[in-house]
Amino acid sequence: MTSPAVRCVVAYVGLFAVVSVAAAQSPDASRLFVPNVPDLTIKLHHTVGAEGSPEVESVVTLYFQGAKQRQEFVLVRGSFVGGSEQAPDATSTRGAPRPGAVVRCDEQKRYFFNHSLRLYASEALSDPSESFRRAMREDAAAAGARGSGEEDSVVTTDSIDTGERRPVGPFVARHIKTTRVREWRHRARYLRSVEERDGWYIDLPVDCYDWAARLTLWDTIPAVPSRRMVLRGNGRRGYAIEETTRQSDAPPYDTNAVPGVARTELVDVSTTPLDPSLFTVPPGYRQALPRWYGGFDMSKPDTMTNRLQSYWQVFVGWSCQQARAIAPMIC
Secondary structure: OOOHHHHHHHHHHHHHHHHHOOOEEEEEEEOOOOOOOOEEEEEEEEEEEOOOEEEEEEEEEEEEEEEEEEEEEEEEEOOOOOOOOOOOOOOOOOOOOOOOOOOOOOEEEEEEEOOOEEEEEEEEEOOHHHHHHHHHHHOOOOOOHHHHOOEEEEEEEEEEEEEEEEEEEOEEEEEEEEEEEEEEOOOOOEEEEEEEEEEEEOOOOOOHOOOOHHHHHHOOOOOOOOOOEEEOOOOOOOOOOOOOOOEEOOOOOOOOOOOOOEEEEEEEEEOOOOOHHHHHOOOOOOOEEEEOOOEEEEEEEHHHHHHHHHHHHHHHHHHHHHHHHHHOOOO
């Protein structure tokens, strides 16, 4: 069972990673773009857990060729947290690779696969620039309504560039140390949490984003109107190839919890030319069944029979829901 410390670190890291993805300070800078990366393979090792005894461990291999990308994951221990609903096997068997996802920046699409059933599905890449704009509008409106000096929380991010550099394939990695302090009010008292990150970052456009730009937006635009964001320092981060994240204090809601550690380590970098077939839908694969309410059923092909069965199940479920409002014992 995952400890409270690990849940805390996973929450911080997951939220940080999902929102932080592309190097300017306006929402437009975080939009999807079409990169042109020379053939490149990068393998990373991730761990999350208490110091010296990680509870979650995985290996990620990223392939790049121009505007095309492939992402493969192997679970060593624990279970994957989050991930796309489209991906089959959200929690893979330990030691077994998850089906690789192909990202086509030129098409702004992500492809998923079920290789055992020779099925695939695709979805549009999300471009959350509008979410940042909406957050800015809501924050401005809330600030005008509440007046100054009434924030429920303040998040201060201080990133320092050490000046150290090192080559990583065609990129140059920069060493950045970041401290994030969150102070907030809870039940008439103020609480404080400190997160420290020490990492090496490159301008690798994973998922077709400029990660440095997205991190800057994440550090300056509040997720809720009552939060004030403060950004300091000269550090410009990016996609982490090596990083250690620590919570320097225990979560305030659990006095028995011990702060955990999340680590990313660079395992291998290769510029060996890649086979273009890595980035395409294999021949003979059929499209997976789209669901009525969105997403795909990666266990069934998209046939007329499967569609009719799926629609019928949705209709039966909707009918039962309406019937229960009249007679709770129905269905």
